[in-house]
Amino acid sequence: MQFTITGIWEHTGPFARMIIFALGAMSITSLVVIAERIMVYRKNRSESRSFATKMGAILAKDDLNTAANAKTGKDVGHLGRVINSGLTAYRVSSSNKDVAVESVARALERQAQREVQSLKRGLGVLATVGSTAPFVGLLGTTMGIVNAFSLMAEANSGGLNTISSGIAEALITTAFGLLVAIPAVMAYNFLQGWVDARSVDISESSNEFLDMVARHLGGLHS
Template identity: 60%
Template sequence: MQFTLTELWGHMGLFAKLIVFALAIMSVASLIVLGERLVVSFLSRAASRAFAARVGPMLARGELEGAWTAARPGGESGYLGRVIGAGLAAYASSAPSRLPAQGHERDGVFESVSRALERQAQREVLSLKRGYGLLATVGSTAPFVGLLGTVMGIVTAFQQMAASGSGGLGTVSAGIAEALITTAFGLIVAIPAVMGYNYLQGWVEARAIDISESSNELLDVVAKRLDGRLAPAAEEAA
């Protein structure tokens, strides 16, 4: 017997072939999720950078109303745009009629904006992590699925040796080689899934920091507006 993939596949039993099919399905699913998440993540990051370049200068000048208009839905603004847009929407709906705001009115507006930012940030992080559970599951279970095929293949090889009544490596070498193929296949499936999961997990953690910093910057601007330390652009022009 030649120890080629074709020869080994031909000598595989039904159980080993089922293991290989299961690993193939896991591999395809993990690669699809990994590719889709990479594309979505990079597009969202590009949209977030464009949003920051468009709205950032307005917020620096205290133009919360103009920033809210620019941040309204009508195009892809990325995770950052959706978070900041939620905060601006909360400010627009609860902004005081006169500045500086006093007492509970100021605290109520600030808390409303803060809660809106926090809620949307949690939604965005959860959305960015969509599909990560499948990658983690494939990365952690694929080696064990392959090992299951190996164990059963070795059991089959020893059963064949017992049935033939002869021992020696030559009698069981084909069966052992067939069995070890499933372990190798399991590792081949798991390694890209683990690497992709770790990369994406680190990427999301970095984006969570970006969202937190941008939210804090918006809260600083809102606090200054409510305290009267940052006048609206229209009042400055007058």
């Protein structure tokens, strides 16, 4: 058997081909998720930085009323959506300082959780592909070895020469499984790290904004 794509395909049986098709579908799915997440993350990062630049200039003056009424548009990224939710809660908050701060804190927390879950969308697919692809390939290998030994029994002959081609064919599915799993696992770890970093950014920004609201309301009621 020649170790080319054509040679491998010609020497694989129906079950091995089914396994290869399944692994191919898993690979395509993971690549689509990776590409989509990278585009989403880049867009969110760019929009969040733009929002931080615009809103930071207003908040630096401790002018929450202007910030609450500022028109920032829809494309504000994950950071903008979280801070805007806090600004909305501040705009409609009660005159009682403690109630107002608590309302803003809950709004920030709710939106932060939504944003993190949105950023994690699709990562479960990568985790599933990365963890199951080797086992799918191993299934094909196991059945291939069983078939190789069955053919040896039917031929009533032994030795490696009899089953070597069958075992080589069977191991191909394990190789395909690893080729699918390794990029998926690497991409999952990279993207999950990005989400974790953004989660920290959101938490820090939310706490800074909440402190600003508390100071502002404290000044008004002092």
